[in-house]
Amino acid sequence: MTAMTWETRHKLVISLRYTLLILISAIFIFPIVFMVVSSLKPDLQLLRDSGSLLAFVPYGDISLNNYSFAIERVPVIQFAFNSTFTTVVAVLASILLNSMAAFSFAFLRWRGKKLMLTLIIATFIVPFEVIAIPLLLVVNNLPWIGPEGLKIGWLNSYHVQIIPFIADSLGIFLFYQYFRDLPDELVEAARIDGASIRQIYTRIVMPISGPILATVAILKFLVMWNAYIWPLMVVRTEELRPIMVGLQYFFQRYTYWGEIMAYLTLVTIPVLIFYLALQRAFIESIATSGIKG
């Protein structure tokens, strides 16, 4: 201790800290490495390797066979399309509906506004799990006009997976907070210049709302892409099934471990790449949702 200068001690503390950080990283990464490595191995080798650290080493009979088998066995591509479609539509619609409502709450004067805003904030404490069962009854009795004419009941369709989620109180609230903190002069100046309300919304407020738009979009993306409990209840046929429900069906029907790992990798890697590319935005969005929600 006495021989140690302040500097060497400082270096020791720093390297200890990094060692700890790396060890903890291993805990968070090992299941994901195991998943990707296993997806490349034939079942026999996969099972043998999981008894040792070889489970993390891509070696031996490495191939993409599991991927092609999994895609042949169930319509993974169709599932991926369904999830992508419902997610994209819901993200776009929720940005529009939530921001319009928030704009109205933040900038326009109309009667009943305060009451509505209070009600929206009050709905924060209702988790989706509480309303899922009665919501099933609601959508089962709603009319829909499609190509085959008027039909009662929304079950087993794309719209039943999308429409209930195109507005949400958290999204409205996040936009509202952001709009409220914008400088008043911005909107006032535009009004004096004779801009219409629609112009203020589309040309002035929305173009400077990038950060909050990204937050609302990312939150909705995660909710929709990972949707499970709701599509599990309302989707009956394979051609409408989203990716997470398809995954669980695959797992229940087949026990080809390598193929399951391939499927898991297929649905996870795009999201992880997306996350790593937009890391800061992702982390900030989710942190905001935790703080405000």
Added chain:
Amino acid sequence: MISAAETRKNAPLWVRLLVPKDAPLYQRNESIMGWLMAIPALLVLTLFLVIPFLMAFVMSFTNQRLVSPNPTEWVGMRNFERLLTVRLFTLEPERDESGAIVYDDKGKIAYPRLRTFTRKNPDYPELNGLRELTSWQSGENRTVVLASDVVFLRALFNTLLFAAVIAPLQGGLALLLALLLNQALPYISVFRAIYFAPVVVSMVVVSLLWRFIYDGENGLLNTLLGIASFGSFQPVDWLGNPYTAMPAMIAMSAWQAVGFHMVIWLSGLQTIPTSLYEAAGLDGAGMWQKFRYVTWPGLRNTAVLILIVIVIQATGLFVQVDVMTRGGPLDATQSVVYQAVQRGYDKQDIAEGSAISVVLFFVVLAITIVNRYLTRERETS
């Protein structure tokens, strides 16, 4: 010149309804636009959130089914009685003619069979149809907790246990990680990104993956523990054993979500001014003292927030149960939401599913009220 009030009196009803009382009437265009822009979102929220929420309450007093040939009827509190009836019952030992206690062939006290009381016994009408939830020895008697819906009460207990354990565990681990990362060191954001990564992975994927990790024969966890203990560790079927299934589920859920709360702690840590640490350092405070007297007081509101967020998320426990255990083994991992879906969707008994949802709502409401109470006290003190 007409005053604003007079114009208001003469204006048509719809204008009076739209324009705020204290605003001039020339703003009617603004008010119309205000309503038009808010209405799509309000409609969606009303139809798919407010109405189902109110319906949950209404239907929990009926015998509504998703599809039924018979008309729906009011049944009063029957759904709740079925879910929540609990009775204590004391079994007295069997005695022979002399009044001595009878012992069975294993040397244990013999009791009359429970079903003689709970199956249409005219002396005990209140026990009819009840089943044993749990029991314990009290002297020579045996106290039995009887319930009308054993599975639901297990589910309720498990869900509360899950929430009560995971809140301090996950919150504490998240704080440790946040403290570790709250340093201006090179590459620190890389570690933050890694710790956060499981949060963006779907719980379905995580649950399936961890089924392989927890597997009793080829599971990775048994392998790793075997290597770490030089082969002396006996493999465990983590999800197949009623004693380890729930802890395994808690550990996995914490692994998945700890990064989320780490980030919230980090933003809390960043609100503490560095000058406070410098002042404490000048006063000769050590690491622990700095944490105890500077960091922790600055994090109190964050702490309450994090506990509440974890507890409310935990009460929604569903995916892990559905994918990993289906409530088993021996109902050790049943959860409230899993039961609501089983009955409301699988059995299409919307009324019972709604009653369970209502119970869940009151649990969440109670937690929120406790939260409000705790934070209010903090503000005044």
